[in-house]
Amino acid sequence: MQEPKRLSLATLPTPLVRLERLGRMFDDAQIWMKRDDLTGLELSGNKVRKLEYIAADAVSRGCDTLVTEGTCQSNHCRATAAVCAKLGLHAVLLIRPEPPDEVQGNHLLDALFGAQTRYYPLERFNAEREDIVEGVLAELNDAGHKPRWIPMGASEPLGCWGYIRAIAELAEQLNGFGISACDVIVPVSSGGTYAGALLGTLLNRMMDVQLWGVPVSDDVDYHMREIGGLCRRTVNQFELPIDFADTSMRFIDGYVGEGYAIPYAAAIQAIRLLAKTEGIMLDPVYTAKAFCSILDGVKDGRLGQDRPVVFIHTGGIFSDFAWPQNLLED
Numbered sequence: 001m002q003e004p005k006r007l008s009l010a011t012l013p014t015p016l017v018r019l020e021r022l023g024r025m026f027d028d029a030q031i032w033m034k035r036d037d038l039t040g041l042e043l044s045g046n047k048v049r050k051l052e053y054i055a056a057d058a059v060s061r062g063c064d065t066l067v068t069e070g071t072c073q074s075n076h077c078r079a080t081a082a083v084c085a086k087l088g089l090h091a092v093l094l095i096r097p098e099p100p101d102e103v104q105g106n107h108l109l110d111a112l113f114g115a116q117t118r119y120y121p122l123e124r125f126n127a128e129r130e131d132i133v134e135g136v137l138a139e140l141n142d143a144g145h146k147p148r149w150i151p152m153g154a155s156e157p158l159g160c161w162g163y164i165r166a167i168a169e170l171a172e173q174l175n176g177f178g179i180s181a182c183d184v185i186v187p188v189s190s191g192g193t194y195a196g197a198l199l200g201t202l203l204n205r206m207m208d209v210q211l212w213g214v215p216v217s218d219d220v221d222y223h224m225r226e227i228g229g230l231c232r233r234t235v236n237q238f239e240l241p242i243d244f245a246d247t248s249m250r251f252i253d254g255y256v257g258e259g260y261a262i263p264y265a266a267a268i269q270a271i272r273l274l275a276k277t278e279g280i281m282l283d284p285v286y287t288a289k290a291f292c293s294i295l296d297g298v299k300d301g302r303l304g305q306d307r308p309v310v311f312i313h314t315g316g317i318f319s320d321f322a323w324p325q326n327l328l329e330d
Ligand SMILES: Cc1ncc(COP(=O)(O)O)c(C=O)c1O
Pocket: 045, 046, 075, 076, 153, 155, 187, 188, 189, 190, 191, 192, 193, 194, 283, 286, 287, 314, 315, 316
């Protein structure tokens, strides 16, 4: 097995810390956090780990432009824009739906990092996605650029290496703290973070580590299908020496709420609780919803009692500034 080329863009390793004050509120529950919100490149969260591999591939193939898609508040688009600024590449972001009235949060940073943004009505983008992407890539080629397309969330086999590597890092840190058995919880949307992390636990033979994905969009059947496919493609493409089976995927369901990026009261309370007890910010789209599964688990004794529970904090703080009223309202 050969690790693909990687550009060192993130500040690694990220800290693994115990949330002592929070744990004391729940019978001394052993709640830990892997601070991947602190990966650097302006708090790029989980995305920069994936982009370290994808950008290395783009640069080695002589590409001068990264093209990707997302919403106005996409952490992935913002992280791609930051990586491009750092490497002197162009970023072209296909944003759906159409432009917001106010430019704020992640989208403000897209502009400051110098990304070019193109807006599409959501329905049109969904209906004509492939044609739109092909058209943009052809146009950039015709203009003398060499673009590299990055799928949503950088969830492609190469991007999975970001979390294969992150889990090796976590394994070493757990070892340093004398922790051999634990539950690890990660938010799931486009799936590359969970897929990479799962492959990482299999590669590192972490038999006593149970990795749980908490969907914050779509349903579990969808993620089983998509993430299963992504894991298989990654195993095949890089000849990973593991037997991947769908049965190794585990999800904790029930935290999407009404839909992707629609906040709910428990998630807002989780943001406030972490802010007040630990001085750590979660975000309303991904990490707060996933963290609710830990709060429920420690309350009913399923998590953090017999063995530690580790939350992978995947970042996303800039969304807090996009919807401040949600965080302040009771
Ligand atoms: C802050 C944050 N956490 C979690 C996720 C979910 O990661 P993935 O899309 O790899 O499932 C994302 C990306 O969509 C994100 O931006």
